[in-house]
Amino acid sequence: MNETLLEVRNIRKSFFRKEALNNVSLTVNKGEVFGLLGPNGAGKTTLIRVINRIIEPDEGSVKFDGHLMEANDLRRIGYLPEERGLFKDMTVENHALFLGKLRGLQKKDIQNKMEFWFETFQMNDWRKKRIEQLSKGMAQKVQFICTVLHEPDLLILDEPFSGFDPVNVELIKKQLMSMRAEGKTIILSTHNMKNVEEICDRAALIHEAKKITEGTISELQGAQKTGLYAVRFRGNMLTFVNALWTGFEVYDKTEHGDNRFTVRVTMRNESSFDDLLNVLIGQVSIESAWEVMPTMQDVFINLVQPVSNEE
Amino acid sequence: MKNSLLIAMREWRARVWSRSFLAMSILGPVAVLVFTYLIFAFGDEGEQKWNVLVTDPTNAMEGKIMPGKDKSVTYSFANTEIEHEDFREGSRYQEFDAMIEINRKVFENKISHVFFRDIPSARLRTKVQYQVERRLEEVIADEKFGISVQRYRKIKRPLTMSFVDLSDPYGESNSLNGWVGFFLGGVIILFIGLFGMTILRSVAREKSNRIVEVLMGTCSSRQLMTGKILGVGLSAMLQFVVWIVIIGFGLYWMRETLFVDLLDPRNANFEDAAQQMQNQSYAAKQFSSIEYNRFVDLVYNKINFGLMLSYFVGFFIGGYLFYAAFFASLGASMGTESDGQQFVLPLVFILLISLYTGYYTMNYPGSTLVEWLQYVPFTAPVVAMVKLAQGYGENGYQIYISMAILYASAVGMLLIASRIYKNGILQFGHRLRLVHLLKWLRKT
Numbered sequence A: 001m002n003e004t005l006l007e008v009r010n011i012r013k014s015f016f017r018k019e020a021l022n023n024v025s026l027t028v029n030k031g032e033v034f035g036l037l038g039p040n041g042a043g044k045t046t047l048i049r050v051i052n053r054i055i056e057p058d059e060g061s062v063k064f065d066g067h068l069m070e071a072n073d074l075r076r077i078g079y080l081p082e083e084r085g086l087f088k089d090m091t092v093e094n095h096a097l098f099l100g101k102l103r104g105l106q107k108k109d110i111q112n113k114m115e116f117w118f119e120t121f122q123m124n125d126w127r128k129k130r131i132e133q134l135s136k137g138m139a140q141k142v143q144f145i146c147t148v149l150h151e152p153d154l155l156i157l158d159e160p161f162s163g164f165d166p167v168n169v170e171l172i173k174k175q176l177m178s179m180r181a182e183g184k185t186i187i188l189s190t191h192n193m194k195n196v197e198e199i200c201d202r203a204a205l206i207h208e209a210k211k212i213t214e215g216t217i218s219e220l221q222g223a224q225k226t227g228l229y230a231v232r233f234r235g236n237m238l239t240f241v242n243a244l245w246t247g248f249e250v251y252d253k254t255e256h257g258d259n260r261f262t263v264r265v266t267m268r269n270e271s272s273f274d275d276l277l278n279v280l281i282g283q284v285s286i287e288s289a290w291e292v293m294p295t296m297q298d299v300f301i302n303l304v305q306p307v308s309n310e311e
Numbered sequence B: 001m002k003n004s005l006l007i008a009m010r011e012w013r014a015r016v017w018s019r020s021f022l023a024m025s026i027l028g029p030v031a032v033l034v035f036t037y038l039i040f041a042f043g044d045e046g047e048q049k050w051n052v053l054v055t056d057p058t059n060a061m062e063g064k065i066m067p068g069k070d071k072s073v074t075y076s077f078a079n080t081e082i083e084h085e086d087f088r089e090g091s092r093y094q095e096f097d098a099m100i101e102i103n104r105k106v107f108e109n110k111i112s113h114v115f116f117r118d119i120p121s122a123r124l125r126t127k128v129q130y131q132v133e134r135r136l137e138e139v140i141a142d143e144k145f146g147i148s149v150q151r152y153r154k155i156k157r158p159l160t161m162s163f164v165d166l167s168d169p170y171g172e173s174n175s176l177n178g179w180v181g182f183f184l185g186g187v188i189i190l191f192i193g194l195f196g197m198t199i200l201r202s203v204a205r206e207k208s209n210r211i212v213e214v215l216m217g218t219c220s221s222r223q224l225m226t227g228k229i230l231g232v233g234l235s236a237m238l239q240f241v242v243w244i245v246i247i248g249f250g251l252y253w254m255r256e257t258l259f260v261d262l263l264d265p266r267n268a269n270f271e272d273a274a275q276q277m278q279n280q281s282y283a284a285k286q287f288s289s290i291e292y293n294r295f296v297d298l299v300y301n302k303i304n305f306g307l308m309l310s311y312f313v314g315f316f317i318g319g320y321l322f323y324a325a326f327f328a329s330l331g332a333s334m335g336t337e338s339d340g341q342q343f344v345l346p347l348v349f350i351l352l353i354s355l356y357t358g359y360y361t362m363n364y365p366g367s368t369l370v371e372w373l374q375y376v377p378f379t380a381p382v383v384a385m386v387k388l389a390q391g392y393g394e395n396g397y398q399i400y401i402s403m404a405i406l407y408a409s410a411v412g413m414l415l416i417a418s419r420i421y422k423n424g425i426l427q428f429g430h431r432l433r434l435v436h437l438l439k440w441l442r443k444t
Helices: A044-051 A071-076 A092-102 A107-120 A136-148 A166-181 A193-199 A217-223 A237-244 A273-280 A296-310 B002-016 B019-042 B084-089 B104-109 B122-145 B149-155 B175-208 B211-216 B221-257 B270-275 B280-302 B305-333 B341-363 B368-373 B380-389 B398-424 B434-442
Strands: A004-015 A018-029 A033-037 A059-064 A077-080 A154-158 A185-189 A202-207 A210-216 A228-234 A248-257 A260-267 A285-291 B050-055 B073-078 B098-101 B111-116 B160-165
Touching: A004 A044, A004 A185, A018 A044, A018 A059, A018 A185, A018 A202, A033 A044, A033 A193, A044 A154, A044 A185, A071 A077, A077 A136, A077 B211, A092 A107, A092 A136, A092 B002, A107 A136, A136 A154, A136 A166, A154 A166, A166 A185, A166 A193, A185 A193, A193 A296, A202 A217, A202 A296, A210 A217, A210 A296, A217 A296, A228 A273, A237 A248, A237 A260, A237 A273, A273 A285, B002 B221, B019 B221, B050 B122, B073 B122, B084 B111, B098 B122, B104 B111, B104 B122, B111 B122, B175 B211, B175 B221, B175 B305, B175 B341, B175 B380, B211 B221, B221 B305, B221 B398, B305 B341, B305 B380, B305 B398, B305 B434, B341 B368, B341 B380, B368 B380, B380 B398, B398 B434
Parallel strands: A018 A210, A033 A185, A033 A202, A077 A154, A154 A185, B050 B073, B050 B098, B111 B160
Antiparallel strands: A004 A018, A004 A059, A202 A210, A228 A260, A228 A285, A248 A260, B098 B111
């Protein structure tokens, strides 16, 4: 059974008359990458700020590692806000030293960890430069380093990939995967659903101050699946259609040339995936067949749009 | 507290290693020294003409004054005693600007009263004192001791002229000393204004580039604000110490080189002085040297700098904390970095008013309004410094009440400001209005 690291219970938060969070609860397990999803203005940043004790909730509680969260726990958290800033007049090294000390590290420790991270991100030549002299991408690397320098147990990253080129996105992803392998827990707030599919284990979707859903990525996709199956085969298209008979219906097809096709079908009556394969075997040469799962992009749109349409 | 100290040290380093800090640390005191030099050297250059009535009932001066070509002072003599009330009100005395009393007592205690209608310039006072004293020296040396003027000058006790304002005959004010207090109070306000604006801009900048959210992920808003105020305050104190050292050294250097007391018997050659008495340019030089003495004496001897500086530090810290909390909360409330200018102006206005109350205190130190102003935290730092310079603080309990109220208000202001700071620091994009401040103040 998964061990819970963070437990958010019934959080409510309003800013004057505007409700930012309405009875939001979620659980983040140790060692997982948890996606915090939602459209702009849904309440994600407010929730993250509540978790970080930057703002206090009107109601509800946050438990961290089995106890009600305290100020000291913040040293076990690394937070990279979406709109992140740096002290432009400080050097890269001094900036990291300052934030490291603020998170309770000794100077020697900070210097050792800086060595590793500056080496990893190939920033050794930049450590004496002032922040204002750095490019945007380079500054973002500094921000990332400052967030992970104290080796937090929980990393909360709000849009960590924005502004990075694809090479650096891969570099950051690699580091995140490596941290997860070390047992670190990561909360990832992002609008990039492809990244969610790639690196998140579980996710929750917040919309209009409420949590709409929470679960593993496959659970979320499964809940939104449309009953479509795809078959990639070589053979005659007419033979394929005839073989389906009355149990299945062609949804769409893609021709690849050289008598190769990918066809998506829907089930009729009580037909199953096995039935589909049974009717096709011997009729066409099947190269592959699979259940078509919705992408996280589809899941996101499916879950968010109906609520929007109700207004 | 550790987080506040870390933030304070970062702030301190950021300020102290900036070029503007270095420039201000050097140029500020140099400007003060140059200004002081100019006052010492040319402070009373503007010509003011005086028609003076000398009351000399014993006719000791025989209707004569020191010979010279100076046209700025005209002397008339009366061989009767005239009360200063009669002089002030009497129609036949209205043509005179001042009345000098030369009576028997003057020869004993060497104190002569000068009643004036309009405040004379320091140069004019010096001139009158010089001219009257020289004539008296002749009279005393010849008539009382039968020795030469030169010999007498070597053994004499100098004449003290007590200038009395006819509209304030009991001389409550000690305006020259008051100026020193006003200057120190002005320095407090200047530093509060400069470093307060530094806090405001710094908080607004950190808010606008969102570093504040990173910091708040580690420490509380109160720690953040305390660290900011502490760090900027420490850099202000450092700058103040640099000022004191440079100004102190500069004043010492000026005393030793530029403003050596020419009339000090140890330095002066009175034989030459007597021979050159008719030489107007030399006489003018002598006047100047007396003026130097007045200011140099004020700066080096009359002001108890040890006492003044210790109270200065006390009022500076209290005043800084009181105003800095204001500036910090205002910076935290701004929607954008350029927002909130409409709230900066009233703050600057309050600082200017506080400066003016110092000037008012110099002129009316005993007034009821001043009694109250010294307890108002907005004005206390300047008013108290002026009153201290005028001499009330050495045995007055009011100064302690004033400081206690200031510190209590500073604590209250920090609590209020931290609430606004906490609720406003993560609000972005709005146009700051008073209603925002009130809402954030009410919100727990």
